[in-house]
Amino acid sequence: MQATETDFQAWMGGVQARMEAALARLLPQAQIAPARLHAAMRYATLEGGKRVRPLLAFAAGEVAKASAERLEIAAAAVELIHAYSLVHDDLPCMDDDVLRRGKPTAHVEFGEATALLAGDALQSLAFQLLAEHRLADDPRAQLEMVKTLAAAAGSRGMAGGQQIDLEATGTALGVPALEFMHIHKTGALIRAAVALGAACGRLEESERQALDRYAKAVGLAFQVVDDILDVTGTAQAMGKAGGRDVALGKATYPGFAGLAKAKTRARTLVGRALAELEPVERADDLREIARWVVERDR
Amino acid sequence: MQATETDFQAWMGGVQARMEAALARLLPQAQIAPARLHAAMRYATLEGGKRVRPLLAFAAGEVAKASAERLEIAAAAVELIHAYSLVHDDLPCMDDDVLRRGKPTAHVEFGEATALLAGDALQSLAFQLLAEHRLADDPRAQLEMVKTLAAAAGSRGMAGGQQIDLEATGTALGVPALEFMHIHKTGALIRAAVALGAACGRLEESERQALDRYAKAVGLAFQVVDDILDVTGTAQAMGKAGGRDVALGKATYPGFAGLAKAKTRARTLVGRALAELEPVERADDLREIARWVVERDR
Numbered sequence: 001m002q003a004t005e006t007d008f009q010a011w012m013g014g015v016q017a018r019m020e021a022a023l024a025r026l027l028p029q030a031q032i033a034p035a036r037l038h039a040a041m042r043y044a045t046l047e048g049g050k051r052v053r054p055l056l057a058f059a060a061g062e063v064a065k066a067s068a069e070r071l072e073i074a075a076a077a078v079e080l081i082h083a084y085s086l087v088h089d090d091l092p093c094m095d096d097d098v099l100r101r102g103k104p105t106a107h108v109e110f111g112e113a114t115a116l117l118a119g120d121a122l123q124s125l126a127f128q129l130l131a132e133h134r135l136a137d138d139p140r141a142q143l144e145m146v147k148t149l150a151a152a153a154g155s156r157g158m159a160g161g162q163q164i165d166l167e168a169t170g171t172a173l174g175v176p177a178l179e180f181m182h183i184h185k186t187g188a189l190i191r192a193a194v195a196l197g198a199a200c201g202r203l204e205e206s207e208r209q210a211l212d213r214y215a216k217a218v219g220l221a222f223q224v225v226d227d228i229l230d231v232t233g234t235a236q237a238m239g240k241a242g243g244r245d246v247a248l249g250k251a252t253y254p255g256f257a258g259l260a261k262a263k264t265r266a267r268t269l270v271g272r273a274l275a276e277l278e279p280v281e282r283a284d285d286l287r288e289i290a291r292w293v294v295e296r297d298r
Numbered sequence: 299m300q301a302t303e304t305d306f307q308a309w310m311g312g313v314q315a316r317m318e319a320a321l322a323r324l325l326p327q328a329q330i331a332p333a334r335l336h337a338a339m340r341y342a343t344l345e346g347g348k349r350v351r352p353l354l355a356f357a358a359g360e361v362a363k364a365s366a367e368r369l370e371i372a373a374a375a376v377e378l379i380h381a382y383s384l385v386h387d388d389l390p391c392m393d394d395d396v397l398r399r400g401k402p403t404a405h406v407e408f409g410e411a412t413a414l415l416a417g418d419a420l421q422s423l424a425f426q427l428l429a430e431h432r433l434a435d436d437p438r439a440q441l442e443m444v445k446t447l448a449a450a451a452g453s454r455g456m457a458g459g460q461q462i463d464l465e466a467t468g469t470a471l472g473v474p475a476l477e478f479m480h481i482h483k484t485g486a487l488i489r490a491a492v493a494l495g496a497a498c499g500r501l502e503e504s505e506r507q508a509l510d511r512y513a514k515a516v517g518l519a520f521q522v523v524d525d526i527l528d529v530t531g532t533a534q535a536m537g538k539a540g541g542r543d544v545a546l547g548k549a550t551y552p553g554f555a556g557l558a559k560a561k562t563r564a565r566t567l568v569g570r571a572l573a574e575l576e577p578v579e580r581a582d583d584l585r586e587i588a589r590w591v592v593e594r595d596r
Contacts, residue, residue: 028453037453037461088418093389093410112391113464116414117457120386123418124452127425131444139437146429146444154422155326155335159415163335166411 008288012055019054020046022072023079026129040110040118041125045083048101050296052222052289053078053189057197059285060211064201073133074145074196077126081153082189084122087115089162095248123153135200145199152192161185165250173251181251182223183216190219207280214276214286221269222293227252228262233298266294306586310353317352318344320370321377324427338408338416339423343381346399348594350520350587351376351487355495357583358509362499371431372443372494375424379451380487382420385413387460393546421451433498443497450490459483463548471549479549480521481514488517505578512574512584519567520591525550526560531596564592 023045028038054075061071090097090105091112098108107115130149136142151157161184168181194215198208230245231254245252254262273290277283321343326336352373359369388395388403389410396406405413425444434440449455459482466479492513496506528543529552543550552560571588575581 032454034453034458034461034465036465037458041453084418088414091391091414093414114461116386116389116391117461117464118453119418120382120421120451121453121457123421124448124455124457128445128448128452131441131448139441143429143437143440143444146441147426150422150426150429153418154426155332155339155416155419156330157422159419159422160332160335163332163412163415166415167332167334 005288008285008292011285011288012292015055015058016051018068018072019051019075019079022076026073026076027125036110036114037117037121040106040114041122043103043109044087044106044115044118045080045122048103049082050298051075051079052293053082053193055289056190056193056215056218056286057200059283059289060194060197060215061200062285063207063211063280063282064198064203065282066197066201070133070135070200071197073129074135074200075193077129077149078189078193078196080122080126080129081149081158084119084126085153085158085162085189087119087122091115094162094166095244097244126153141199145196148195148199149192152188157184157188157192158186161188168251170249171251173256175253175256178251178253178256179220182220186223186226187216187219190222191215210276210280211286214273214290217269217273217276218290218293221266221273221290224253224262224266224269225294225296228254228259228266229296229298231259270294303586306583306590309583309586310590313353313356314349316366316370317349317373317377320374324371324374325423334408334412335415335419338404338412339420341401341407342385342404342413342416343378343420346401347380348596349373349377350591351380351491353587354488354491354513354516354584355498357581357587358492358495358513359498360583361505361509361578361580362496362501363580364495364499368431368433368498369495371427372433372498373491375427375447376487376491376494378420378424378427379447379456382417382424383451383456383460383487385417385420389413392460392464393542395542424451439497443494446493446497447490450486455482455486455490456484459486466549468547469549471554473551473554476549476551476554477518480518484521484524485514485517488520489513508574508578509584512571512588515567515571515574516588516591519564519571519588522551522560522564522567523592523594526552526557526564527594527596529557568592 027042027045030039030042032038057075057078058071086100087106089095090100091107097105099105106118127146130146135145153159161181164181165185191212194211198211227245270290270293274287277286325340325343328337328340330336355373355376356369384398385404387393388398389405395403397403404416428444428447433443451457459479462479463483489510492509496509525543551563568588568591572585575585
């Protein structure tokens with residue numbers, strides 16, 4: 001266990017470093033016109049975050065024996081969608097956040113209009129990457145990857161989840177409605193990360209379905225833990241102001257069920273995710289990610 | 299000429315009606331959750347506009363002998379990108395417009411947050427459509443279509459043009475810099491409309507290049523005429539407040555060169571566009587569109 005954990009830390013650090021380099025290379029350079037827009041896109045994406053979605057894509061890619069060259073493009077596309085959603089989510093008309101990953105948010109640094117356009121352009125770039133690199137042996141499978149990411153990002157995925165969140169703010173939401181929101185808001189993109197990582201290689205249909213069920217459970221666990229950390233975490237550890245959910249009148253899991261029940265729910269979900277992986281080979285890093293999701297403190 | 303013009307009006311009306319039906323079918327229905335988001339997406343896209351980009355896609359498709367079934371999907375994808383850009387462009391942090399196509403803008407009708415998300419989700423839907431329908435015989439060519447639209451929408455296309463516009467507002471821009479902005483802000487998506495329409499069928503490389511040069515010239519002519527109409531058009535004919543460019547301190551063609559020179563420039567560009575089509579067969583509707591672009595009064 002000790003050895004496995006150390007291995008996992010090293011693997012995670014390796015993927016994170018690789019992704020940082022890939023994103024720095026794939027984003028337009030800051031000196032290319034329009035320079036301020038490109039600077040904002042890079043600011044919103046680089047040097048930030050745990051890269052949970054890329055980690056999941058790479059770990060799913062191991063199951064499917066995908067090449068790292070393909071995985072870093074697919075993972076970058078998913079991460080750009082995530083980065084754009086954070087920029088727009090932080091805008092004054094949404095959550096009005098001023099701090100993200102320990103830095104001023106994009107609109108504080110670059111102004112609202114540039115932040116809006118940077119988010120828009122990050123979304124476009126995600127689809128450009130998925131289309132312009134060879135990511136699957138069969139181009140039809142690659143079109144399927146574009147469709148998967150677009151559906152996950154859209155009105156019945158992530159953007160839809162943000163809308164549900166918007167409408168739920170300040171209202172008394174039940175646990176099923178709350179989980180419905182999370183399944184869209186963060187779950188859809190996490191599932192897409194796993195699906196795209198797997199699509200860079202080859203999988204049996206039964207394995208593909210097991211990975212998708214794993215991703216659903218991990219995605220929800222991740223969000224429950226995020227809600228918990230918003231209550232218990234310090235601003236320093238989180239890199240953003242704590243207690244924001246409560247201050248914004250947001251529906252959260254601990255808000256209804258209390259901290260103890262929320263923690264139990266997260267552990268149950270991770271148990272379910274691990275059970276899905278039982279028949280799957282080369283899934284050690286997927287398992288470690290699931291465990292890490294509930295144990296992390298930021 | 300009389301007969302041709304009447305034919306063209308009928309053709310245009312036919313494409314516009316077909317596109318309205320296609321968009322109504324391809325957009326998520328307003329009763330599907332999240333209903334308010336879907337209502338906003340439909341509001342921002344349906345019953346509006348001249349559908350210049352779909353018209354160009356269909357006319358380019360005629361040259362390439364593409365099927366109407368493919369063309370309406372490709373044209374819808376381009377139109378969704380256009381619709382999203384208008385929603386975001388109208389937001390208070392951008393142009394702060396309250397009227398569009400004779401109706402309150404999306405954020406006036408649905409609130410800023412929902413309008414922001416509706417724009418985001420329209421962009422995702424555009425790429426979903428391009429990936430989930432069969433639009434080209436070779437799936438590699440279809441991936442190329444995704445790449446073309448993504449690049450046209452992104453930081454070195456439309457979004458980049460909006461950033462240049464943002465930075466130019468209130469400053470003294472020369473004509474070359476103004477045209478550089480237009481080439482990105484509206485030109486990139488107009489070129490993509492022609493390219494995607496052509497890609498639904500088959501073209502010689504020389505024809506493809508001629509159509510692209512045509513699209514470049516028509517795109518710029520279209521924007522010069524838009525600037526002219528902002529000065530000379532009535533709010534009633536335009537469906538939006540006139541004189542907005544001047545009020546916002548925007549760089550415009552008539553603003554530098556005067557109305558007469560602006561009109562001459564538009565006619566010169568259309569002449570260039572028509573010259574490009576000389577060796578191209580089945581290009582009558584492309585020709586008529588070019589003429590219509592300079593003659594329209596709204």
